[in-house]
Amino acid sequence: MILHGYWRSGAAYRVRIALALKGIAYEQVTHDLRTxxxxxxxxRALNPQGLVPALEADGDVLTQSPAILEWLEERYPSPALLPEAATDRTVVRAMAATVACDIHPLNNLRVVQALQRDFGLDAAAVQAWMARWMGDGFAALEVMIARHGRGFAFGDTPTIADCCLVPQVYSAERFAVDLTPYPQLMAAVDRARALPAFQAAHPDRQPDAG
Ligand SMILES: N[C@@H](CCC(=O)N[C@@H](CS)C(=O)NCC(=O)O)C(=O)O
Structure with missing residues (x-):
């Protein structure tokens, strides 16, 4: 398997966590987002969207990190990153979607670049934009985690919700977003990122870091 990514890409970080949790060996090819x-x-011949990650696997190229996480779960079911009951699975997917569909797209590099280049936002305004959308999503996740978490975001084992949440908090910390209003969320994140698989997937541990 080959993961096309970039050390600081939150979407690639999600996939690295899932690969590590499932104990799957892979190579990495980096695509420098700064250039x-x-x-x-x-x-783009691999991923017409021109976004990372893409995963070369089983002779195909898989794109979109939520789809890749689902594929990994179907192809390598153990350890499971989704709970058994259909309703529980939907709750986990809803948590993951809160990050992947409602926070991350608004804070993505090309959006931020457009805000700066096309709409004239300065650094302080960009920081406020990032904090606003992360704050909205984290506030909802705080309630969901209080309701469903028992150590991790959902239940007592890592799920795809944690695969999405930990990279988003990494981004929040980079952009100095205040995380003190989300104690349940941060307890789940701290529990997850203490695990070796989450540590191995951390941006600073990647070969292209720096
Ligand atoms: N929904 C996509 C988002 C992918 C994405 O936006 N990746 C970012 C890095 S985290 C990227 O490639 N950004 C480059 C750009 O904005 O031009 C996924 O989850 O895979």
């Missing part, structure tokens, strides 16, 4: 390498024709 727009992900937009090159060569990479």
């Amino acid at each position: 727009d390498a992900q937009a090159s024709d060569a990479y």
Whole structure:
């Protein structure tokens, strides 16, 4: 398997966590987002969106981290990253979607670049934008985790919700977002990121970090 990513990409970080939790060996190819390498024709031949990650696996190229997480779960069911009951699975997917569909797209590099280049936002305004959407999502997740978490975001084992949440908190910490209003969320994140699989997936531990 080959993971096309970038050390600081939150979406690639999600996939690295799931691969590590499932004990799957893989190689990494980096695409430097600082130089727009992900937009090159060569990479677009793999992922027409020009976004990381993409996972080369079983002779195919898989894109979109939520779809890749689901594929990993179906192809490598153990250890499970979704609970058994259909309703519980939906709760976990809803938590993951809160990050992947409602927070991350608003804070993505190309959005932030557009805000700066096309709409003239300065650094302080960008920081406020990031904090606003992360805060909205984290406030909802705080309630959901208080309701469903028993150590992790949902239940007492890691799920795809934790795979999405931990990278989002990494981003929040980078952008100095106040996390003190979310104690349940942070307890779940701290529990998850103490695990070796989460540590192995951390941006600073990747070969292209720096
Ligand atoms: N929904 C996509 C988002 C992918 C995405 O936006 N990746 C970012 C890095 S985290 C990226 O490649 N950004 C480059 C850009 O914005 O041009 C997924 O989850 O895979």
